Amino acid sequence: MSNADAAAPLAGGPGLELRGITAGYDRRAPVLRDVSLSVREGEAVGLLGPSGCGKSTLARVAALLHRPSAGTVHLLGERAAGWRHRAPRAQRTAVGVVFQQPRLAADPGLTLAALIAEPLRATGRKTETAGRTEELAAAVGLTGELLTRRPHEVSDGQLQRACVARALALRPRILVCDEMTAMLDASTTAALVAVVEDYRQRTGAALLAVGHDRTLLERWCDRTVAYRTLQGGQEDERHGAGDASAEVEAGGEALRSGRRAPADTSAG
Numbered sequence: 038m039s040n041a042d043a044a045a046p047l048a049g050g051p052g053l054e055l056r057g058i059t060a061g062y063d064r065r066a067p068v069l070r071d072v073s074l075s076v077r078e079g080e081a082v083g084l085l086g087p088s089g090c091g092k093s094t095l096a097r098v099a100a101l102l103h104r105p106s107a108g109t110v111h112l113l114g115e116r117a118a119g120w121r122h123r124a125p126r127a128q129r130t131a132v133g134v135v136f137q138q139p140r141l142a143a144d145p146g147l148t149l150a151a152l153i154a155e156p157l158r159a160t161g162r163k164t165e166t167a168g169r170t171e172e173l174a175a176a177v178g179l180t181g182e183l184l185t186r187r188p189h190e191v192s193d194g195q196l197q198r199a200c201v202a203r204a205l206a207l208r209p210r211i212l213v214c215d216e217m218t219a220m221l222d223a224s225t226t227a228a229l230v231a232v233v234e235d236y237r238q239r240t241g242a243a244l245l246a247v248g249h250d251r252t253l254l255e256r257w258c259d260r261t262v263a264y265r266t267l268q269g270g271q272e273d274e275r276h277g278a279g280d281a282s283a284e285v286e287a288g289g290e291a292l293r294s295g296r297r298a299p300a301d302t303s304a305g
């Protein structure tokens with residue numbers, strides 16, 4: 038990606054802070070109860086937990102997509118001032134999100150190129166759109182005719198590549214990856230982790246990676262947090278500084294998440 042991404046300093050300042058979050062879908066039985074978690078700028082935190090415990094709900098709260106019934110969210114030191122379309126644009130665009138299921142997250146009527154360009158168009162960056170779209174697409178390994186296809190004409194892996202590019206389009210200072218690689222094969226997983234890591238390390242963005250693949254998150258992130266420890270206290274395990282060149286084991290397969298240019302990988 039361009040050097041423009043690298044313009045932001047590696048600050049180490051406040052990135053994402055969730056304090057005392059209670060949230061869910063039924064006020065009488067919230068999914069999250071008094072949950073706190075923070076990720077500093079430049080830091081990669083993996084949130085681990087079993088299926089159904091509330092990880093995606095937490096990710097949606099962090100991305101200002103789900104309003105908690107109690108607690109506060111701070112982005113880059115500023116308290117969130119609204120949720121969904123009512124959030125101020127500067128706060129909404131400070132967070133880039135990648136969801137687990139790209140087919141639910143992508144407009145089926147858009148080509149992959151238009152999908153990647155969506156946030157640029159929505160925020161009026163017309164002059165920048167074509168060049169930036171091409172650059173983002175190349176970074177995630179999508180080129181040529183693939184970019185003219187619609188979601189139903191591509192694989193899950195190819196669509197998730199476009200969704201990762203879309204999440205990076207506005208150069209977010211905070212990235213939330215909710216089971217980003219859950220549906221992907223080993224080589225696509227490695228390629229997309231490498232893209233996110235490359236972006237994070239060059240920009241100093243804060244990363245919250247949510248999942249249940251402990252081995253992957255321990256290799257990818259600076260520390261992991263077990264979901265069960267988040268209520269009324271925080272416990273974490275530190276790792277070797279998110280070494281993106283490490284061998285990553287996931288699902289029994291050895292993955293290489295090194296800085297291989299994603300464009301060189303087959304778009305899976």
Ligand SMILES: Nc1ncnc2c1ncn2[C@@H]1O[C@H](COP(=O)(O)OP(=O)(O)OP(=O)(O)O)[C@@H](O)[C@H]1O
Nearest residue numbers: 062068086087088089090091092093094095216249
């Ligand atoms: N839109 C919704 N309406 C009602 N209940 C929901 C909704 N979304 C999730 N839930 C429930 O909230 C709980 C937490 O769901 P969530 O998706 O946050 O868990 P998760 O840890 O991300 O699970 P997984 O790892 O399987 O994706 C589950 O019991 C789920 O059934």
